[in-house]
Amino acid sequence: MNSAQHAANLEPEVGNLGVMSWLSRHQPLPSANESWLGPLLMVERIGMFPSSGDIRRPLPDPYPLLAHLKQLYAEQALEIDDHDGLKVIFSDWRFRVRICCNDPAIIINVETRCDLQLMPLRTAQLLSQLDRFEQMAS
Template sequence: MNIAKNSADIEQGNVGVMAWLSLNPSLPSPTETWLGSLLMVERIGVFPSSGEIRRPIRDPDSLLAHLKSLYARQALDVDERNGLKVIFSDWRFRARIVGSDPAIVITVETRCDPQLMPLKTAELLSQLECFEKGIR
């Protein structure tokens, strides 16, 4: 089974390895756990991820609107269900509001490019800082 070929099937409104794991049932027997590890490593290689990064923010709704205005024109797809998900040809990000306090959680993933992931993560975090400082 090649996870890269099936990555299009995983676009279910979520991003990342955890979404993939939730869509795939556990392995049938303990003797096949090596296969699960192998598939997990392959999946991580397909979409290197920043993991969830939580940042306090005073006005998360305005931040999502700001991020959309910055990135939507270049995006292949924009999904505003449960926050903001923006997909490009070689990377994607998701920003969602934490319900209990004024904070945002972002996740950045790249398509088979581990060097691009930290660059795009830094870019997005810089946008958050500039927004908070009123620099637009």
């Protein structure tokens, strides 16, 4: 079984944390008698950027939300990229909102830079902004 197949088999069990796509692009896992630092490096990498994983939210028209979030966070952001959804980068955290191709929904992912406590706070903050926007729109 190659690493892409292994990642595909694992993803339904653990959810999409962004790790599976990383695994699918790298060498297969070693056998039990081989020495390899891969798992150690992967754990270290996950610790460097704690992630919320993909949070899926139904949303009939995501484009007004993307414009709202872009305007809301523009002054604080170091970088904003709206080529494929919306990616906003700050000094200690970042988020990405992607639009689902096959149904009216968005996928949100929040990552922090080496800060496990900040990640759930920023995730809650972003989801709260989404809830407020949905209430204003209805």
